Amino acid sequence: MRFPVWRIGVFIAAAVWPLFWLYEALMNALGPDPGKVLVDRLGLGTLILLLITLSMTPLQKLTGWAGWIAVRRQLGLWCFAYVVLHLSGYAAFILGFDWSQLGVELSKRPYIIVGALGFLGLLALAVTSNRYSQRRLGVRWKKLHRLVYLILGLGLLHMLWIVRADLKEWAIYAFIGGVLLLLRVPPVMRRIPRLLGRKAPSATKA
Amino acid sequence: MLIKIPKSSDCRESDVTPESLYLSRRQVLGATMAGLAVSSLPRWAGAADAARYADVEPGKAPSWFVEKLPSTQWGAVTVKNEPITPFKDATHYNNFYEFGTDKGDPAANAGSLKTEPWSVVVDGEVGKPGRYGLEDFMKPYQLEERIYRLRCVEAWSMVIPWIGFPISALLKQVEPTSKAKYIRFETLQDPKTMPGQRSGFALIDWPYVEGLRLDEAMNPLAILAVGMYGRELPNQNGAPLRLVVPWKYGFKSVKSIVRISLVSEQPKTTWQSIASDEYGFYANVNPTVDHPRWTQAHERRLPSGLFSPNVRDTLMFNGYQDEVASLYAGMDLRKDY
Numbered sequence: 324m325r326f327p328v329w330r331i332g333v334f335i336a337a338a339v340w341p342l343f344w345l346y347e348a349l350m351n352a353l354g355p356d357p358g359k360v361l362v363d364r365l366g367l368g369t370l371i372l373l374l375i376t377l378s379m380t381p382l383q384k385l386t387g388w389a390g391w392i393a394v395r396r397q398l399g400l401w402c403f404a405y406v407v408l409h410l411s412g413y414a415a416f417i418l419g420f421d422w423s424q425l426g427v428e429l430s431k432r433p434y435i436i437v438g439a440l441g442f443l444g445l446l447a448l449a450v451t452s453n454r455y456s457q458r459r460l461g462v463r464w465k466k467l468h469r470l471v472y473l474i475l476g477l478g479l480l481h482m483l484w485i486v487r488a489d490l491k492e493w494a495i496y497a498f499i500g501g502v503l504l505l506l507r508v509p510p511v512m513r514r515i516p517r518l519l520g521r522k523a524p525s526a527t528k529a
Numbered sequence: 530m531l532i533k534i535p536k537s538s539d540c541r542e543s544d545v546t547p548e549s550l551y552l553s554r555r556q557v558l559g560a561t562m563a564g565l566a567v568s569s570l571p572r573w574a575g576a577a578d579a580a581r582y583a584d585v586e587p588g589k590a591p592s593w594f595v596e597k598l599p600s601t602q603w604g605a606v607t608v609k610n611e612p613i614t615p616f617k618d619a620t621h622y623n624n625f626y627e628f629g630t631d632k633g634d635p636a637a638n639a640g641s642l643k644t645e646p647w648s649v650v651v652d653g654e655v656g657k658p659g660r661y662g663l664e665d666f667m668k669p670y671q672l673e674e675r676i677y678r679l680r681c682v683e684a685w686s687m688v689i690p691w692i693g694f695p696i697s698a699l700l701k702q703v704e705p706t707s708k709a710k711y712i713r714f715e716t717l718q719d720p721k722t723m724p725g726q727r728s729g730f731a732l733i734d735w736p737y738v739e740g741l742r743l744d745e746a747m748n749p750l751a752i753l754a755v756g757m758y759g760r761e762l763p764n765q766n767g768a769p770l771r772l773v774v775p776w777k778y779g780f781k782s783v784k785s786i787v788r789i790s791l792v793s794e795q796p797k798t799t800w801q802s803i804a805s806d807e808y809g810f811y812a813n814v815n816p817t818v819d820h821p822r823w824t825q826a827h828e829r830r831l832p833s834g835l836f837s838p839n840v841r842d843t844l845m846f847n848g849y850q851d852e853v854a855s856l857y858a859g860m861d862l863r864k865d866y
Contacts, residue, residue: 354618355621355831356831357834358838359829361835428823487803489626489730
């Protein structure tokens, strides 16, 4: 395995946040409505991890360092882990495990529907993230994983419906997401300058 | 051989609190507090007791407030068998978008609000319009403590001991004309001290505006508050003067009021202007009419623990049905939400 320290570092950096938040919640440091705070933070964490995952390819192109791509799948899976925790928190702290209410929410509330679609998308990508699926799906794998761009759009829409009065924070994430998508437009991608180092031979094959 | 001479400040083993007692310290404290509250009941009538509630941060009360406080009628309205929300939670979990959209923002940022001197404009369809210094504005009114449920439209709730006076007393003073049908309230607009008003991405058209039908404002439960928890209002809770209408969602209870107008047309309120499908003019607490994005049938009574969520059923008119239901006789509350 290449870059073992880097990979483990990324693993720890992603794992530490939910544990820290749980610790805060247990120490009563999250205020009077800790469940809601946890759900909100996990949702935002999912979006941020999605943006970080999507910035690995441009960073690799920019710097030529293969380490970025080496942690891309791991970051994508962390994004999925966060969304699972986000949904578990929603089920436990907001719905109180009232599954009949979940049916009502899923049929009536557009932002819940959009969020659920985003989750299904992430689920599909997480399930097919292993080497076996990559081999089996062949060319179709890449097509399937372009779904991530749609998921980003769903995630941003989901958040837009929740922020009610001030769009500043949302606008920052939407802008970053927009830039990351723009960098993938082929004519733009070809013009990304190489800032550091030379193209690693392994990267040309991928 | 090691001879240990204990310092006088050292703790002995016998001083150690039993683990079971340590682990249950919250219950012990709570029970003590409840005991204190009960034992102090007879004294409520007279003495001005600063430590009426546990863990209340003292503020810097304006002199008119200090003078009025001793004659306050304590516990004029109470909520039976529902504990009062801790002061810390009521002052650190707030929606006051002038200071930021996060629940903690108002507590962090509202220190910049200057509440002295403060003046209130009374205008519109009134016999006695004018601009009053708050100390003069407050002169005619006897303060009362009103312990009310507060139900936020976001499906959380608290129980808060307000100090204020009925709007009906104000209306008696300013003499509305026969054309007055609604009362309109306006919050301070001051981007210098209110960071939320400086945001270029805010969807709110400042200043924050709210309103009531005149008969709603005349209801004895509707008050203007100047204090809570036995002290003046903290800035983040809408100092120095705010509305409290306990049978409506919290956003109706406009904070830091600078202008009160009697008007003939239904005022265009802030949240109605942003999203009229989600926030109506009436905004009565109603478990049978959902918010488009969530159910209003339940609420999280704060503080709500992570693994013991304090969820309860929401009551019609927030439990004030007997007092206010007649205001809406014959109205379709699904349409007029």
